[in-house]
Amino acid sequence: HADLALYQAKGSGRNNLHFFSRHLKHKATFELQLEEELHNCLARDQGLFLAYQPILDLHTGQVTKLEALVRWQHPQLGLLPPDRFIGVAEANGFIAKLDAWVLRSACRDLASLAAQGFHDLRVAVNCSALNLSRDELPDEVESALRESGIRAQRLELEVTENALMRNVNQALLLLERIRGLGVSISIDDFGTGYSSLAYLKRLPLDTLKVDRSFVMDIPGTRAGMEIVQAIIVMAHTLQLQVVAEGVETREQLEFLRAHGCDFIQGYLLSRPQPLAVIEEFLRHPHGLGASNVLPLRPAD
Numbered sequence: 001h002a003d004l005a006l007y008q009a010k011g012s013g014r015n016n017l018h019f020f021s022r023h024l025k026h027k028a029t030f031e032l033q034l035e036e037e038l039h040n041c042l043a044r045d046q047g048l049f050l051a052y053q054p055i056l057d058l059h060t061g062q063v064t065k066l067e068a069l070v071r072w073q074h075p076q077l078g079l080l081p082p083d084r085f086i087g088v089a090e091a092n093g094f095i096a097k098l099d100a101w102v103l104r105s106a107c108r109d110l111a112s113l114a115a116q117g118f119h120d121l122r123v124a125v126n127c128s129a130l131n132l133s134r135d136e137l138p139d140e141v142e143s144a145l146r147e148s149g150i151r152a153q154r155l156e157l158e159v160t161e162n163a164l165m166r167n168v169n170q171a172l173l174l175l176e177r178i179r180g181l182g183v184s185i186s187i188d189d190f191g192t193g194y195s196s197l198a199y200l201k202r203l204p205l206d207t208l209k210v211d212r213s214f215v216m217d218i219p220g221t222r223a224g225m226e227i228v229q230a231i232i233v234m235a236h237t238l239q240l241q242v243v244a245e246g247v248e249t250r251e252q253l254e255f256l257r258a259h260g261c262d263f264i265q266g267y268l269l270s271r272p273q274p275l276a277v278i279e280e281f282l283r284h285p286h287g288l289g290a291s292n293v294l295p296l297r298p299a300d
């Protein structure tokens with residue numbers, strides 16, 4: 001693992017190298033191997049790809065954005081979801097590289113969709129908490145935009161509450177610079193973290209994404225439904241648009257629409273899919289807009 005250790009040392013200084021070598025001894029061989037393989041994949045631009053999940057505007061019935069979700073096609077382990085390797089990348093200092101790769105790839109894919117006529121589509125990209133504390137982030141966002149030629153208004157960055165709260169002042173500065181470029185900021189998994197209203201008011205945000213765990217309560221207990229309503233009202237009071245995550249049923253969709261939610265995302269509409277499948281989906285959305293009747297797609 002000499003390469004990896006060197007890489008770590010170059011990237012983050014002696015203390016980290018020391019930490020890293022100590023850390024090494026306590027690690028399971030399996031995780032170590034995963035870590036090294038992921039590092040190689042990033043270096044060679046192999047194995048990682050993006051799946052896209054459409055986000056439906058409930059006011060117009062149109063799919064207006066896609067969320068980019070990273071996947072790893074591992075030669076032995078098969079298709080790995082982000083939960084299996086984001087943590088590994090965070091613990092080993094290459095989450096910044098991973099997120100930068102995702103950002104560039106998503107912008108490039110969006111440019112290719114524009115070339116096929118989807119000019120107004122937007123893309124949302126997730127940003128790790130660790131990445132949100134790097135001063136280089138705004139420059140990386142800017143260069144991803146420049147390289148791909150897409151307008152900043154078509155890019156959204158998703159950050160979790162906890163990422164924002166780790167270092168509010170630094171997050172505030174970085175987000176202001178990124179937003180200054182014209183990029184929108186979404187607060188992801190809202191309701192599962194520890195943000196306070198006082199901070200939400202201060203932060204430069206555009207969109208709030210209601211965590212799936214709340215959407216799951218529709219139609220469940222009365223309290224569960226009232227919480228979702230309250231989040232929508234609060235978000236609108238803060239001038240934020242609301243996306244409901246993890247919408248799986250028609251009832252959830254109708255409830256959210258009736259209570260003024262702006263967007264939905266979830267298996268009801270589509271699972272995250274490779275770009276080629278999403279292109280097909282965008283070309284034939286089965287009259288989504290006109291009838292407001294969602295076609296229930298078979299699970300993959």
Ligand code: C2E
Nearest residue numbers: 069070081082083102126127128246247248265266267272
């Ligand atoms: P997230 O950003 O909250 O993304 C939504 C997750 O919910 C995705 O899981 C998506 O597949 C899943 N989902 C969407 N609709 C439904 C539904 O109707 N039902 C259910 N049960 N699940 C639904 P996924 O792709 O496994 O991603 C998990 C998390 O990994 C993401 O949560 C995000 O926090 C993180 N992640 C994904 N891509 C990246 C990335 O490029 N960089 C970073 N730093 N994190 C990423």
Ligand code: MG
Nearest residue numbers: 067126158188
């Ligand atoms: Mg997200």
Ligand code: MG
Nearest residue numbers: 188189209245
């Ligand atoms: Mg989310």
Ligand code: MG
Nearest residue numbers: 189211212245
């Ligand atoms: Mg979530």
